[in-house]
Amino acid sequence: MSDLTLESISLDTIVNLVKERDPDQTEFQQAVQEVMESVVPFVKENEKYHRSGLLERLIEPERMVMFRVPWEDDDGKYQVNRGYRVQFNSALGPYKGGLRFHPSVNLSIIKFLAFEQTFKNSLTGLPLGGGKGGSDFNPWEKSDGEIMRFCQSFMNELFRYVSSDTDVPAGDIGVGEREVGYMFGQYKRLTAEFTGVLTGKGLAYGGSKVRMQATGYGLLYFAEEMLKQKNDSIEGKTVVISGSGNVAQFACKKSIELGAKVITLSDSGGYIVDDEGIDEEKFEYIKKLKNEKRGRIKEYAEKYDCEFREGKPWGVDCDVALPCATQNEIEREDAQSLCKNDVLCVAEGANMPCTDEAVKVFHDAGVLYGPGKASNAGGVAVSGLEMTQNAKRLSWSFEDVDEKLVEIMKTIHEKCVEHGKNGNSINYVDGANIAGFIKVADAMIAQGHV
Numbered sequence: 133m134s135d136l137t138l139e140s141i142s143l144d145t146i147v148n149l150v151k152e153r154d155p156d157q158t159e160f161q162q163a164v165q166e167v168m169e170s171v172v173p174f175v176k177e178n179e180k181y182h183r184s185g186l187l188e189r190l191i192e193p194e195r196m197v198m199f200r201v202p203w204e205d206d207d208g209k210y211q212v213n214r215g216y217r218v219q220f221n222s223a224l225g226p227y228k229g230g231l232r233f234h235p236s237v238n239l240s241i242i243k244f245l246a247f248e249q250t251f252k253n254s255l256t257g258l259p260l261g262g263g264k265g266g267s268d269f270n271p272w273e274k275s276d277g278e279i280m281r282f283c284q285s286f287m288n289e290l291f292r293y294v295s296s297d298t299d300v301p302a303g304d305i306g307v308g309e310r311e312v313g314y315m316f317g318q319y320k321r322l323t324a325e326f327t328g329v330l331t332g333k334g335l336a337y338g339g340s341k342v343r344m345q346a347t348g349y350g351l352l353y354f355a356e357e358m359l360k361q362k363n364d365s366i367e368g369k370t371v372v373i374s375g376s377g378n379v380a381q382f383a384c385k386k387s388i389e390l391g392a393k394v395i396t397l398s399d400s401g402g403y404i405v406d407d408e409g410i411d412e413e414k415f416e417y418i419k420k421l422k423n424e425k426r427g428r429i430k431e432y433a434e435k436y437d438c439e440f441r442e443g444k445p446w447g448v449d450c451d452v453a454l455p456c457a458t459q460n461e462i463e464r465e466d467a468q469s470l471c472k473n474d475v476l477c478v479a480e481g482a483n484m485p486c487t488d489e490a491v492k493v494f495h496d497a498g499v500l501y502g503p504g505k506a507s508n509a510g511g512v513a514v515s516g517l518e519m520t521q522n523a524k525r526l527s528w529s530f531e532d533v534d535e536k537l538v539e540i541m542k543t544i545h546e547k548c549v550e551h552g553k554n555g556n557s558i559n560y561v562d563g564a565n566i567a568g569f570i571k572v573a574d575a576m577i578a579q580g581h582v
C-alpha cells in the first residue's frame with residue numbers, strides 16, 4: 133500500500149485498497165466503506181490527518197492469529213474447528229472485544245467486528261484498543277461437557293496472545309458467562325495467574341455487576357437520548373426487537389422498565405408477536421428458556437398463546453426498532469417496511485445489523501438512526517469498568533456501575549451530536565465515526581509511524 137496524498141484520498145481509493153487486498157471479505161469491506169464515508173471528507177478538511185499513512189494503517193489489523201481448535205465430542209470422536217483473534221488497533225489501550233462462536237464465523241466477519249470495535253471503544257472514552265475473535269464452532273445442541281472441552285482447547289492456543297494488559301476478550305454471539313468461565317478457568321490453569329484477562333466473568337470470581345445487562349440497558353439509555361432530540365421518550369412506545377440472546381433480553385427488560393411495550397423477539401427460527409406486550413413475568417420465562425434450557429423462542433408462543441411466524445420481525449408495526457441479533461439482518465426492503473409503518477427510531481443493539489442500503493432508507497425518511505458502534509457500546513464500556521475493578525481488586529455496587537453506564541451513553545450521544553449535527557437533524561453515523569476516529573487518529577499520530 134502506498135502513502136495516500138491529499139489529492140488521492142477518496143472513498144474509492146480506500147475501499148479499493150481493501151477490495152484489492154482481500155476481495156472475498158465482503159463484511160469487512162462493508163464496515164470500512166461505512167466508516168470511510170464519514171471519515172474521508174473529514175480528513176480532507178483537516179490537514180493534521182494527511183500523513184503517516186494514517187488511513188492505510190487504520191484499515192489494516194496490527195496482528196491476526198488463526199489456529200486449530202481440536203476437541204473431543206461426547207461420542208469420543210475428534211472434531212476440529214478454526215479459532216481467530218484479530219488485534220486490530222492498540223492506539224488507545226489493550227485490544228478489547230468479544231469472542232463469537234457461530235458456524236458463520238470467518239476472517240471477514242472477525243475483521244469487520246474488530247474494526248468497528250476500535251471506533252466503538254474510542255467512543256466510550258475508556259483506554260481500550262480494538263480486537264475481536266471467535267470460532268466457527270456451533271454451540272447449538274452441544275452438551276455442557278462438549279462446550280467446556282471446546283473452550284479449554286480454544287484457550288490452550290489463545291492464552292499465548294492475551295493477558296490483562298495486552299488483549300482482554302469477552303463474550304459475543306454464542307459466548308456468555310458459561311463460556312467465559314470455562315476459558316477463564318483454563319487460562320488460570322495455564323498461567324497460574326488470577327487476573328482480569330477476560331470480562332463478562334461470573335460475579336463470584338471478578339465479574340462486574342451490570343455487565344450482563346450492559347449492552348441492552350445501554351442501548352435503551354442511548355435510544356432515550358435520541359428520542360429526546362425530538363422532545364419525545366420511549367415511554368408508551370411500541371418496540372420491536374430481534375434476537376432473544378443477551379442483548380435482546382436486556383433491551384427488552386429496560387424497555388419494559390421505561391414504560392414501553394415490547395411485542396416481538398426472535399431467533400434464527402422466526403419471531404413471536406405478543407400484542408399484549410412482554411411483561412416482567414414473561415421476561416423471566418424467556419431468560420430461563422434461553423439461558424438455562426437453551427430452548428427456541430417458538431416455545432414462548434406456545435406457552436403464552438401468541439403468534440409465531442417464520443422470518444424477521446421488521447414488518448410488524450412499531451415506533452422503535454431494536455435489531456439485536458446479527459449483521460445485515462435489516463435489508464433495504466425491511467427498512468422500507470419499517471418506514472411504511474412510520475418507525476421513529478432505529479437503534480442498533482447488534483453490530484452492523486443494517487445494510488448500507490437500509491441505512492440510506494432510514495436517513496432519507498428522517499428516521500432517528502443510531503449505529504451500533506455508538507448505541508451498543510454499553511457492553512464494552514462496562515467491560516472496561518470490569519477491568520478497572522479487577523485492577524483495583526474491588527467490586528462496585530450495581531447502582532454505581534449503572535450510573536456510570538448512563539453517563540457514558542449520554543456522553544457518547546453528546547459526541548454524536550457534536551460531530552453529526554447537520555442543520556436541524558443529527559447524522560449519528562457521521563457523528564459516531566468522526567468522534568471515534570479523532571481519538572484513535574490523534575493517538576496513532578502521537579505514537580509515531582508504528
Ligand code: NDP
Binds near residue numbers: 375376459512
Ligand atoms: P447471543 O448469542 O446471546 O444471542 C444471539 C441472538 O441472535 C440469538 O437469539 C440468535 O438466534 C440470534 N442470531 C444470531 N445469529 C443469527 C442469524 N444469523 N440469523 C438470525 N438470528 C441470529 O448474542 P448477543 O446477544 O451477545 O449478541 C447479539 C448481537 O449483539 C451481535 O451482533 C453481537 O455482536 C452484538 N453485541 C453484543 C454485545 C454483548 O455484550 N454481548 C455487545 C455489543 C454488541 P439463534 O439462537 O437461533 O442463533
Ligand code: 2IT
Binds near residue numbers: 228301508509511
Ligand atoms: O461487540 C461488542 O462490543 C462486544 N461483544 C462486547 C465486547 C467486550 O469486550 O465487552
